[in-house]
Amino acid sequence: MSGASAATGQALPVAGSRETAREVWRLSRGHRLRLATVGVLGIVSTGVNLIPPVIIGFLVDRVQAGTADLGTVLTVTAVMVLSAVLGAVGTAVTIVLATRVYHTILAALREQLVGRAMTLPQHLVERAGTGDLISRTSDDVTAVADAAPAVIPALTVSGFTIVVSLGGLAALEWPYAAAFAVVLPVYVLVMRWYLRVGPRVYGAERAAMSARAQQILESQRGYATVLGLGLAGQRHHTVMAASWGVAVHTLRARTVMAMLSLRLNLGECLSLATVLVVGFVLIDADASTVGGATAAMLIVLRLLGPINELLYVVDDLQSALASLSRIIGVATIPEETDEPTATADTGIAVRLHEVAFGYGDGPRVFDNLTLDVPTGQRIAVVGASGAGKTTLAAVIAGIHLPDAGTVAQPGRTTLITQETHVFAGTLRDNLTLGAPRATDDDIHAALDATGAAGLLDLLPDGLNTMIGTGGHPLTDAQAQQLALARLLLADPELAILDEATAEAGSTHAGLLDRAAEAALRGRTGLVIAHRLSQAATCDRIVVMEHGRIIETGTHDELVAAGGVYGGLWSAWEAGRGMNNKPGRTD
Numbered sequence: 001m002s003g004a005s006a007a008t009g010q011a012l013p014v015a016g017s018r019e020t021a022r023e024v025w026r027l028s029r030g031h032r033l034r035l036a037t038v039g040v041l042g043i044v045s046t047g048v049n050l051i052p053p054v055i056i057g058f059l060v061d062r063v064q065a066g067t068a069d070l071g072t073v074l075t076v077t078a079v080m081v082l083s084a085v086l087g088a089v090g091t092a093v094t095i096v097l098a099t100r101v102y103h104t105i106l107a108a109l110r111e112q113l114v115g116r117a118m119t120l121p122q123h124l125v126e127r128a129g130t131g132d133l134i135s136r137t138s139d140d141v142t143a144v145a146d147a148a149p150a151v152i153p154a155l156t157v158s159g160f161t162i163v164v165s166l167g168g169l170a171a172l173e174w175p176y177a178a179a180f181a182v183v184l185p186v187y188v189l190v191m192r193w194y195l196r197v198g199p200r201v202y203g204a205e206r207a208a209m210s211a212r213a214q215q216i217l218e219s220q221r222g223y224a225t226v227l228g229l230g231l232a233g234q235r236h237h238t239v240m241a242a243s244w245g246v247a248v249h250t251l252r253a254r255t256v257m258a259m260l261s262l263r264l265n266l267g268e269c270l271s272l273a274t275v276l277v278v279g280f281v282l283i284d285a286d287a288s289t290v291g292g293a294t295a296a297m298l299i300v301l302r303l304l305g306p307i308n309e310l311l312y313v314v315d316d317l318q319s320a321l322a323s324l325s326r327i328i329g330v331a332t333i334p335e336e337t338d339e340p341t342a343t344a345d346t347g348i349a350v351r352l353h354e355v356a357f358g359y360g361d362g363p364r365v366f367d368n369l370t371l372d373v374p375t376g377q378r379i380a381v382v383g384a385s386g387a388g389k390t391t392l393a394a395v396i397a398g399i400h401l402p403d404a405g406t407v408a409q410p411g412r413t414t415l416i417t418q419e420t421h422v423f424a425g426t427l428r429d430n431l432t433l434g435a436p437r438a439t440d441d442d443i444h445a446a447l448d449a450t451g452a453a454g455l456l457d458l459l460p461d462g463l464n465t466m467i468g469t470g471g472h473p474l475t476d477a478q479a480q481q482l483a484l485a486r487l488l489l490a491d492p493e494l495a496i497l498d499e500a501t502a503e504a505g506s507t508h509a510g511l512l513d514r515a516a517e518a519a520l521r522g523r524t525g526l527v528i529a530h531r532l533s534q535a536a537t538c539d540r541i542v543v544m545e546h547g548r549i550i551e552t553g554t555h556d557e558l559v560a561a562g563g564v565y566g567g568l569w570s571a572w573e574a575g576r577g578m579n580n581k582p583g584r585t586d
């Protein structure tokens, strides 16, 4: 059994930078040799790219000394061409290898995210809003994937170019490296400013996107209600406000980008001016040659591009990192333990103790609710619309966490509501969702038990027929039968049916009642009963009114007591012209 206690935070978690780095490092296992190759190749190819500036410096000195001839020029040209070709090939291979590792790790992360998203405790998703989860599995994954073309060359080629060029410059013409080092703090300041401002701006942009996704989703889901209540204008306004929020935050992000560009131009200007002045002083003092100054200037010029590129992609990098930490935040949510909190030896399967629950900041649906469901018993919950029956079912199923009190229920619990989702896939896939090891014999037995075996004759490919979106259409009653057969295969300890057979219409009511009966047999059951005939077959009936349990007992006891249930039953019998209590079939 799993326990649930009072709710705490709201949004789905976001991983911190350490946790993100740790997870990426863990996922890189198996690719580390490739990563090492990327490192070695990157250093070698950027090292080769240092040859042209150095050899041009050499040529300048030879020309100035009057010792350059055609052979010198041809040799210099040949070396330049060769180094350019080698550098280009090395760079290309580095980028390809790094891209492959990047996408392989991202694919593993995406798989982990989707796997975790499918098994997240529902109360977490409900509290954060489905839009947040959808935005992470779509927008954020796309943002990390889309960053690859900019981030990979910057992190590999530009990063290596900066390190190798600065090292080369220090080794060949150290005074110029020292002069350039004087300007480096400007770049460090720019980077620090950007790292301080960037994550905040990009994080806000992503959060605004999540909020917009949530609003759009809610408008789509509640389409019928929106139309029915004439709320189209209001929903339009809400979605527009959320979209405007995205526009404002995107504009802020782009403004920060423009400010970055301005600061980088300033850094570039300072670098070139400093090296030029130092070159002039050194040559004037015979401490350097014109060739040396030329080589140094060319190396510094080659450095500026990668430095700018790296700082420019700090933008993409920040954005990708913001998304990555949101993905890892969900992918690494620890599994909840299914530790029993109401022990089997007490004979109690479900125990609610002084439970209080209200939606958001709204009024409490119930307060101080206490209920025990003995193991193996079938309890019906009845009451007027709005009494709190569905909310009670959701709290017991763990979809909503109580605001106060404790809920204990078996870890293996299945809730079936009127809204049955048929997944796009084969009939077999749909049936074995909760029981992946079920054999075809098990499936046939479950279909037989729920009276759905005839469905196989109607489907062109039997269990292999594609159903769900784009597949063979199913009626509501058939979808409900499948849900009950799925429950039977999953074989949970506790089955909660929330008016699971209510929508079928009178022609299918009996059929679905029998299917529900089969699905509940041999396990603890909680039935939110729409038809009193279904409640009457249960071991005990709980009558709810305004979030309180006002009566509880067997059907006969409650009818004999002549209370609320007795009145409801008389009205039901009169309406149906029935005089016999329906019997259980087990």
Ligand SMILES: Nc1ncnc2c1ncn2[C@@H]1O[C@H](COP(=O)(O)OP(=O)(O)OP(=O)(O)O)[C@@H](O)[C@H]1O
Pocket (backbone or CB within 6 Å): 359, 362, 365, 383, 384, 385, 386, 387, 388, 389, 390, 391, 392
């Ligand atoms: N998602 C929600 N957000 C806010 N309030 C809600 C939500 N769902 C239900 N409520 C409110 O909680 C109270 C109990 O509703 P609930 O659906 O649990 O009652 P019910 O007995 O199952 O009613 P019905 O038989 O009509 O389904 C009602 O006042 C309802 O308006």
